[in-house]
Amino acid sequence: MDIDKLEFINxxxxxxxxxxxxxxxxxxxxxxxxxIEGDELLD
Known part of the structure; x- marks a missing residue:
């Protein structure tokens, strides 16, 4: 299977x-x- 350069670049x-x-x-x-429920975790 060959792919052309433009197809490969795309x-x-x-x-x-x-x-x-x-x-x-x-x-x-x-x-x-x-x-948790809007309170920032500080651990």
């Missing part, structure tokens, strides 16, 4: 976009402080 760009989305979700998760 595929890799989609993969990198997914990595960027995952990175952003992880950053947002790190900024969230753990809470």
């Amino acid at each position: 595929w890799m760009q989609r993969v990198m976009q997914r990595f960027d989305m995952i990175t952003e979700l992880l950053r947002e998760k790190q900024l969230q402080k753990p809470t």
